Amino acid sequence: MNIEEFREFCLSKNGVTEEFPFNEDTLVFKVKNKIFALTSLQKWEKGDYSVNLKCNPDLAVELREKYPDDVLPGYHMNKKHWNTVHIQFTQLSEKYIQHLINHSYELVVSQLAKKVREELKRL
Structure with missing residues (x-):
């Protein structure tokens, strides 16, 4: 997944x-003003194809153990809740990366007020 594919999928x-x-x-993606994904464009230009994604704490640890080269504690983030995920030249499939982006998005949405969640469903 390249930066444009990542961007289009998030949007x-x-x-x-x-x-x-x-x-x-720092390119940031938000849902209802809450961050669920971000990345450094300068890092992409230097060949570091990674993004920060929010993650359930238990799953975050599991992913880091299973994919130690591709899923790391979130760079400059709360390492309990965020992972840095390499999304290009990685053993992770594009479908699985999309799953992780979806997980991050859904995790943030689940923490929004019920009224706001209902508004999102109508979009």
Whole structure:
């Protein structure tokens, strides 16, 4: 999965916006103003094809153990809840990467107020 495929997949989710809230390098994807994915464009330019995704804490540990070269504790993030996932030149399939993005999105959505979740379903 390249950066454009990653971007398009994230933006295909209901209620998702993209922005650069921290600096011109860090591309952030939010649902209802809550971050579920982010990546450094400079790292992509240097060949580090990774993204940060939110993750259930138990699953985060399991993924890091199963894929130690491709799933790492979240870079500059709360390492209990975030993973850095290599999404290009990786042993992870594109379908599985999409699953991890979906998991991150759904985890954030599940923490939103019920009214907001209902609004998202109608989009």
